[in-house]
Amino acid sequence: MPFNKFERMDKFDPYEECPCGSRKKFKFCCFQSAKDDEKTSAEKFKGYSDKRIQHEANKKWEDTDFKICLGFTKNECRPLIKSAHALQNNRILNRISEQGHVFNISSNISKKGIDADFKKISKNKASTFFGFCDFHDNKLFKPIEQKEYKNEEIQNFLFGFRGFCLEYHRKIRKLNTLRNNFKASPGFMLSPIAVQLYRNSEFDIADSQTEYETFRKDYFNKDFNKLRTIHRRLKKEVEFAVSSSFAVKDDLHGNVINDIYSVNSEIVPNIHVNIFPRDGETVIILSYHNNYDSIYSKYFDELKELSDEDLEKHLNFLVINYTENIFFSPRLLKKLSDEQKRSLLVSFQSSMDAQKTYELNKDGQFFNFNLFS
Secondary structure (H helix, E strand, O other): OOOOOOHHHOOOOOOOEOOOOOOOEHHHOOHHHHHHHOOOOOHHHOOOOHHHHHHHHHHHHHOOOOOOOOOOOHHHOOOOEEEEEOOOHHHHHHHHOEOOEEEEEEEEEEOOEEEEEEEEEEOOOOOEEEEEEHHHHHHOOHHHHOOOOOOOHHHHHHHHHHHHHHHHHHHHHHHHHHHHHHHHOHHHHHOHHHHHHHHHHHHHHHHHHHHHHHHHHHHHHOOHHHEEEEEEEEOOOOOEEEEEEEOOOEOOOOOEOOOOOOOOOOOOOOEEEEEEEEOOEEEEEEEEEHHHHHHHHHHHHHHHHOOHHHHHHHHHHHHHHHOOOEEEOHHHHHHOOHHHHHHHHHHHHHOOOHHHHHHHHHHOOOOOOOOOO
16 A cells, blocks of 8 residues: 555655656665665765765765756757856845855764855855856846846846745755765665655755746736735845745744645745845845735735834844855955854754754854844
8 A cells, every 4th residue: 555645754655756766666676775775874974084974965966966947938048058146246246245255154064963164155156056048047137137126026026036946956956966865875765864855855846846837927927016025125235145035934923834844735835035235225125926825924914014123133034044045245254253153153053953053042142143234
């Protein structure tokens, strides 16, 4: 008898497609290899140095990079898929860079676990992904690349869409990384934790495919107003930039908006977040599709009523807790004390490690920094 949806969260059904990606049934592909390897999978890495563990992790991620054009008119695609910026290079990254560089947060993997640190990166490589051909990267985004931002509906739509595409591309890479891990160490296919990671990754991609088709339909119908948007301008220029899409778990009061681990959720939709500096001010664009009013309407009503100061506090938490596609000016990191930098890095980790949250709260360092100051 096939596993039900709850059983499938912890183990692979013998008659489903093998998680290695071969498209064969699990029972007739990697099942026996998984049983043979089950006891030795975790042992393989005990002899590795921390440097090798990090190298292996980086290589597996690099091996999953792929090229696709997420433009809506496939017949107009040009052969060259370019390394496109989710955050504009000249208008945004150039503004927060110093000597052509910015910083992001990277994960360092060792035997002790995962730690975060700041990593210096060229602004030309920051926030890039192989997600658009040269034609669509230029034509599709003209309203935001060649015009100043004026809170126009099509501009809000395109800012939301571009950040969404970056995250969609990454989600596919994360699933393929898990598949490569299974190929290298089949025993992990019998690990409930590994299976849960795989299932959540599958759900993420299915939800993203649904949202992509919604973006596509609205673009052709010119229904740009179907993205409910909160636009705010702050009278100061921040030293960081964000372009991302993610599902928000809790509202301002800690009430659950999305049960992101539930197998019963039909879809866990994203909100789209863009924050960037502009000529002495900061632009904030928050949006979601009105198909998901039942999920996000009350939350956005509350956000809309926040003062600038309270909105800053919430976004300070939101962007560190939910996205990796945030880049910092070297000038900002110079302003932060060592204590504030540690709080930022460990707060970033805390979204994946409850123990980190406990430690920060105990020390009074939970989100003890202000990116907007």
